[in-house]
Amino acid sequence: MNPRFRRLIVSLTLLAAACPAVIPPPTPPPLAALRSFDLDGMDPSVSPGDDFYRYANGAWEARTPIPADRPSFGTTQQMQDDASERLRAIVEEAARTPGSQLGDLYASFIDEATVARRGITPISPWLQAIGSAADHEALAVETARLARFDVGGLFSVSVETDDREPGRHILVLRQAGLGLPNREFYENTESRMTAIRSDYREYLETMLSLAGEADAAARAAAVLEFETALARAHWSASDSRDAVRTYHKKTPLELERLAPGFPWRRALAAMGFAEPSILVVAQPSALAGEAEVYRRTPLSVLQDHARLRVLTSYSRYLSPPFENARFAFYGRALAGTLELLPRWRRGVMLVGSVLRDLVGQAYVARHFPPEAEAQAHALVADLIAALDERLARAAWMTPQTRARARAKLARTRIRLGYPSKWIDYAGLEIVRDDLVGNLARASAFQFERMVARLGAPPDPDEWLAPVTVPNAYASASVNEIIFPAAVLQPPLFDPSADPALNYAGIGATIGHELSHLFDDQGRKYDADGRLGDWWTAEDEHNFHSREAALVAQYDDYEPLPGQRVQGSLTVGENIADLAGLELALAAYRRSRGGTNDLIKGFTPEQRFFLGWARAWRTKYRDHALRAQLLSDAHAPARERTWTVRNLDAWYVAFDVRPGDRLYLPPSQRVSFWGTD
Template sequence: MKVPLLTACLLTTLLGGVATSVLACGATAGNAFVAARASKPRTDDIGLDWSGMDRSVAPGDDFYAHANGGWLRDTPLPVNRASYGMHHVLQELSTERTRLIIEDAAKLRGSKLGDFYASFMDETTLQAKGLAPVEPWMRAISGATTREELAVEMAKLVRHDIGGLFVPNVGQDDKEPDAYIASLRQSGLGLPDRDLYLMDDARLASIRTAYQAYLAKMLTLAGERDADARAVAVFAFEKALAEAHWTRADTRDAEKTYNKWSLADFEEKAPGFPWRDYFTALEIQHQPAYIAMQPSAFIGEARVYASTPLPVLKDYLTLRMLSSYARYLSKPFEEARFAFYGTALAGTPEQQPRARRAVMLVGNCMGDAVGREYVARYFPPRARAEVETMVQNVIAAMGDRLERLDWMAPETKSKARAKLAHVRVKIGYPNTWRDYTALEIKPDDLVGNVARANAFEYQRIIGRLGRPVDRDEWLSPVTAANAFANMTANELILPAAILQPPFFDPNADPAVNYGGIGTTIGHELSHLFDDQGRKFDASGRLTDWWTPQDAKRFTALTDKLVAQYDAYEPIPGQRIQGALTLGENIADLAGLAVAYDAYHRALRDEPAPELDDTTGDQRFFLGYAQGWRIKYREPALRSQLLSDAHAPGRERVWTVRNLDAWYAAYKVEPDQKLYLAPDARVRIW
């Protein structure tokens, strides 16, 4: 996964939830939390939720409903969620454990974890302070007399994770992976994607109206006059930025987004924005080259910046700041933000309980401080050892599949085997934990704590420049219930939090574990060979190591997958975008196929036992399908279909219709709805 600059407090945006609070993933935690406990599946020793099935639906007609129909029928969608599924259950477990760690730390005098948590929970102090915590930023923005001065203020706010027109990062150079390089990508929109500004659709038009009302509300709360007219002007500015933006499908392309520019190139090719002042304030001005990820977007954004009146630009930056930090201000700001991003955009009636949001914030801002204790308490050596064995089996199964490919040239296979042999897998936790000694945390200064934590992380990120690449660095806290593929490092990251039920349980049936965490491991592994990952070689270098014929045959196969997903219509009139979701769909298909082979490798040619009238293969596929059960509010699903690289849960489960083994396991017949003729099944890896 190619990751932009992400501060410690905002890393959970990787887990999904566009334009919603990064604290939206919550936990059930004692009396402090309002929980939907009835929605948790009841599992037996096998690891499957039998009661959550609907056996009245034939597997061949709708395998998702067959595996999950009972759960979908009986599980209420919590009022504080836009969607709810097994990944949320997983994150709930992680957050509950994090809560216990933070509460224990809070008993110790001078605990930074405890003081950070206390600063979020102290609503009385937040109410008393009102707008005061961010007034210095407001004065700095208001005091800018030129576009140059405003660009400097925009750059200064970046270190506090307040977005402006661009997002800087320092990461491995795709074509020189042993070196770090600074990069810049397009940004600047308050809505999740350019299409929400530009598409002619009644539903999106209502969102745009609600968004402008939200901007006006924030200006009014900040004591500004003429809020409605000023909000309209800011929206018009953002719409002009959206017109310059690349689509998400284009932004996925690793080759298109690799463009080396010098500072002089930015000034010459994208005139109208004070690049030198901006880069100097970011403290990255002395680099010989930068990666300009979307060059034409920078040209367009710079032109819009130069032609927009300075007062509008100042209002825009003020609103970006207020929107970013509204969650940490007094209740009117917090409620206004949730009313738009939570309710109007995602359809969620209520916020997560405050205690839950506090736990998520502290866990993200000081992830390693929590993570070290998390691993000690909840991730035993036995679990890590079993996952290591599963990883070895999945990698070996991928190697076997490479050998059997009939569309890849022998010389390319040799290089693919070399890449597979060099894949590094990080399991559970990092070798070295981050030190937060220099981070100042105060029990009565929430905005300051968040700002300082973000600045602390920003300095760590830009501090990479000029240093050797740290191959041991992790992309996420170990409490993040997700997994990652890093193409430039040719590695997988499996945090401890995802290596727990319902995806992995060392006491569960191996078939279910391979259907759960095994397919996740295979999914991430295949990202290193998907339509973008395949462009990186064994060292993580962006280079073309395929023959033209290989690429042509591969594209012919992936085009079939694009067409398959283009045909799915989760909401009447709104289909999945096969091109946008291609990388994830390839990974789902490959991960499922490779994990199935790995499961049979683990059996060592012995037949799987029949348990509860199911075969091992059936339990494998059920383990996969039950991992993707999820319920959505319609606005959230619409937003996902517009801007998310992942297909909805039902269609991800339907990936099984491409595997011959699924047909054999369930005796699927040609007259059933999910049946695909053998020559119509997509087979890539």
């Protein structure tokens, strides 16, 4: 134990001895709680006030290698590995008997010999259709038809709850067309980014060569030039997450006037959207710019771009040369990963994605007992009560906004574990020896389900998240949060564990998602999920001052030399991390009723904060970390752990003082839903 904490523990012991009638001796914790709170990952040689992440996780980090088949590894990846092992047993059992959709899909992926023998043949009809397009408009129609098979084009489409009229679904169009993560990867002139673009050009050349195309080098360079022109028209990642700025209703005719040079209505009709009366254009200037680039680009270059989109989308399901070429760029060059995941693991992930509800039912039946579900609901109730208390007394909010915020919370829907209604896959044909055909039919099946939602009211039983993926989701447009069964697992949640760890793990995760409904974007939606302005100017000013302080705090972090966290890009997740931690601590205090039991010499709140840090254990390859810093709305794990420096309770728990590197003066600590 760090010597600083001995003073705190001694003082508590003396106080208990002096006033035995007021503070009874601590109750010995259950054996399971003792086992769940381990010290093996800590590095007590590091002061918690200097680097709380390393103090909590330094020993774990020193002894834990990143597997050769991963760009990063940590708590989340371990949870996914655990879920994959459980799913493997389910799908391999199903695969022993032909005729099961689960088993036949898995078998079609595992059958490497058949996949290798067929080579590029399964996608040849699509490539031939692209090559036969006589002009720009004909090609636009052909590429639009491929959208139903999960092949991306110049723009992406989705059918979503209408942010302004949440009682119906509406078609949404967004910028697309890039093979690199975002605009920054095409414009950044640093040597590392220049190298990535060079590797990407080589990847495009390799794919064209494997597809039997001549003069691949020059044609790959032309495609990269085309994508670079598209990228210049794109909005930045931070601008693209703004809910108000990305809501522009247009008729299809208005879209064609806004963005001439591309046959928008014919393309939408080819996708199955026969003349929608209205749609949302997320980034109008980007789509206009893309259309102009499309208009002036030679047909042959556009055809090559479309060919490469097909090849990139399906290369993982073609013969080894295609799969290896894709991995060489997206896995090794972009993320630093050394090896492909084992084929069984990739097969399990595929089945979980394509037949998510079918495998989800089996997973829940075997691995999500009712007692775990009941305890999770109790923990959620504590979190909601904690947020309601803080909304009620948030001094920085005006009374009318506080009242409306509480009304929104009262109507927030919390969904745990699994849906009440599962997807019926009866109409989906899965053939045991037809991998690409299976994926194409499955993509079309899901696309048709999406098209059918257009104009219809939201289904309250619809569940958009796979229950077998350890993640959680918030949807401001329907005012709900979802926690799949796979995230309600150790180490984030264990019904037999020390409650401090559960509240710091799954509790902070629940608080994180709950607070997304009140963060920089979620606060723009009311209790009905309607996008609108229901805060006063005073509320917005007070919120923005706190938001700006958090942006500045994260802008100051430099995970890699010369590469800082983008505070404006990550601010939504950083707000949710801070608010979730504040709420989880408040809920934990409510749950333990003032008890102050020690486990292995650590107080409850010390264990709580250590549990928070343990949940963020993650190691990155430099390539993957750099890509995340440039394109991801989440800060890296270490910097997310440092959220603790905004909570007064952390300073008390670990005796953090001026001079410690993470120390912030009280006036600089940011709080959204803490104690004012």
